[in-house]
Amino acid sequence: MAADDKIDDYPYEIDEQLKGFELSVSTVKTMLNTLIAMPRNELEQKLGPLDQAKLDLMSAYTLNSLFWMYLVTQGINPREHGVKQELERIRTYMSRVKDITDKKKAARVDKAAAGRFLRNALFDPEEKASKKKAAASKAPNVGPAKRPKKS
Structure with a gap:
């Protein structure tokens, strides 16, 4: 009897399921043979x-x-x-x-870097300019340093 011939001992409807089961069993057998081939001590050391x-x-x-x-x-x-x-x-x-x-795979947050990122993302150049002007108006008026005249 050839391997492709169907045996009439079971219903035809389960033929595909039996083929899938046979494939699964052969896959498990291959994996187990691979696992058994290597000594357990060597495997655990690696x-x-x-x-x-x-x-x-x-x-x-x-x-x-x-x-x-x-x-x-x-x-x-x-x-x-x-x-x-x-x-x-x-x-x-x-x-x-x-x-x-x-x-172990979860991302870790660097708080300092996150703070810098947010600070720079929320940066407003107009606000910074107004703060500089306010600071300059509060400072005493010290004009530019006078240079000695050239003779």
């Missing part, structure tokens, strides 16, 4: 603490998700199993790591 946490959470979530799928194939409702609580716990930690990552 990663920082935040990336290590992401890797550990991803690994735990993947394994629990695969177990969820296994339970479904065995006819067990995974929503009534302890794996549901474990997945929720892992999701909570994943959101914490995401928050930490977002905080």
Whole structure:
């Protein structure tokens, strides 16, 4: 039997879904083989603490998700199993790591630079000229310095 021949053991309507599932399984298998090929110690040495946490959470979530799928194939409702609580716990930690990552990416405001920017953006040359005139009128009248006459 050729690989392209369709087996009549399942309804034709789910053929596309099965092809998508097969593609997803092969993608997961490729990623897992890549991950398993490198010793864990080497991988952890190359990663920082935040990336290590992401890797550990991803690994735990993947394994629990695969177990969820296994339970479904065995006819067990995974929503009534302890794996549901474990997945929720892992999701909570994943959101914490995401928050930490977002905080690192957030822009920091230099208050002094922002103040200078606003001061210069709100600069009014007419106001500055009127302040100079007011300051000059308050100052005592000291005329220009007299130069000695040339003989």
